[in-house]
Amino acid sequence: MKYLIRSLAFVVLLASCKTSKFPDLEDGIYADIQTNKGDMLVQLEYEKTPLTVANFVSLAEGNSEFVSEEFKGKSYYDGLIFHRVMKGFMIQGGDPLGNGTGNPGYRFADEFNDSLKHDKKGVISMANGGPNTNGSQFFITHGTPTHLDGVHSVFGEVIQGLDIIDSIANVPVAAGNKPVDSVIMDHIEIIRQGKAAKKFDALQIMKDYFAEEEARVAEMKKKKEAFLAEAAAQKEKAELTETGLMWLMLEEGDGPKPKEGDFVMVHYAGWLADGTLIDTSDKAIAEQDENFGRIFQMHRGQFGPTQMLNSPDAPLIPGFREGLALMKEGDKVRFFIPGYLGFGDRPRGPIPANADLIFDIEILPSEQQ
Missing domain, CATH: 3.10.50.40 (Chitinase A; domain 3)
Incomplete structure (x- = not known):
């Protein structure tokens, strides 16, 4: 009996370890970005930008079904670097190639909410190569680049560890604003607090998105075929x-x-x-x-x-x-x-x-x- 009680106590202790680092968190979804410069706790706006958060969460937890084969079953961000650091502007990471050109094997659409802006240090937002080309790369603001509002999708903000942003932003950089000594993301731990957060199904949200996207592409193909048929008939006249x-x-x-x-x-x-x-x-x-x-x-x-x-x-x-x-x-x-x-x-x-x-x-x- 004593052994059973001790075993149960050990299980409870293990279950509580995930949040013991942040015992006073309110309900929500958080990302503990653990780097070799220290840790940053990000509150994710899963209700305002569910698709963008679902993408980030599924990559961090390693259960995305849509990544390239080489990334499947892996915590995607583990070991990646902040490859672009610009003091007073932002720090950028999440690229498996480490040079700003990599992606997880897919792209997804922008997602904007008028209440989410690049108006403070610590805002986390998607980096991309143009509209609707989001993948895995993200940046965290070190300044207030409000000109990026409505261009890059904000999906959360750093609520603990703002000093870590400062530490990263001040590292020596070489060509392309790449740190001389690598700033590494060791791991990103996703923390869910409360019923709504625990019900948030990142994988299902991504499945629904890509199903809708497939239907949209099929519809666009039909419209293109109709356009060509119309143009051919018009050319005759x-x-x-x-x-x-x-x-x-x-x-x-x-x-x-x-x-x-x-x-x-x-x-x-x-x-x-x-x-x-x-x-x-x-x-x-x-x-x-x-x-x-x-x-x-x-x-x-x-x-x-x-x-x-x-x-x-x-x-x-x-x-x-x-x-x-x-x-x-x-x-x-x-x-x-x-x-x-x-x-x-x-x-x-x-x-x-x-x-x-x-x-x-x-x-x-x-x-x-």
Whole structure:
């Protein structure tokens, strides 16, 4: 009997060890980031940013089903370094390659909450290469980079160990702001306090997200196929100019025809002949496309009508210049631009050499300019 009591007491002691380091925690989900410079306790905003927290938790606990084979069954962050340290700005880690280019084998979407901002030291946020390209990399602020609000997904803040951020931020760095001596994450321990926190199913949230993402991609594929079918039918009805430009009126306006040398405000969207969106001034079109991240970066997040010069000398591709000269205010026209009236034999970004293009161009009425 005494042995049984001692055994039970030992089990209770083991069960309490996880939280004995932080005995006064309120209900919530926390991450104890243990480094060779000391430990930081992060409170995770699992109710405000459930997807981002689920990603972080499933990686830390090593139960993600979506990581590359080499990471499965492993506590992902154990042994990784803070590979980028910028005093007064942030410390960044979570890259298995240690150079800012690595990921867990998948990407997931941004997740924003207006109450979560980069407005203090200790905010933890996702690092990425553009919109909706989150993986495993994160950063912790050492300053107040509020210009990152709405660009990078905040998902918690350091509530104990702010001095450790200072220690890491002040280490000597080499090229690329990489610490001379490695700052290592030995382990990240996830702590759940309270019923709601213990019910938080990180793995299920990730499963649901990727199921929805798979359905979204399938729907986008259908839309692309429909777009190509529509464009093929329209091309049969399009008018042909002497240069080889083809055009079809989609919506006819009743405004005047701009004079040569006039500036006009234009909405546009351009595709490759295979339906790949290459650029648009319309955020609604961009958001529905798989290339939104790239286009968002091109525009630095600023979408809207673009001022263009209606002139044979305008700095536009030949087909676009010719198309503008055919239009009136209020017209919306679809143009089929052969490669030699596009970018020619100069590949540019996602546009191959001699690529045929499809462009929708709309000249806004004067009252909207």
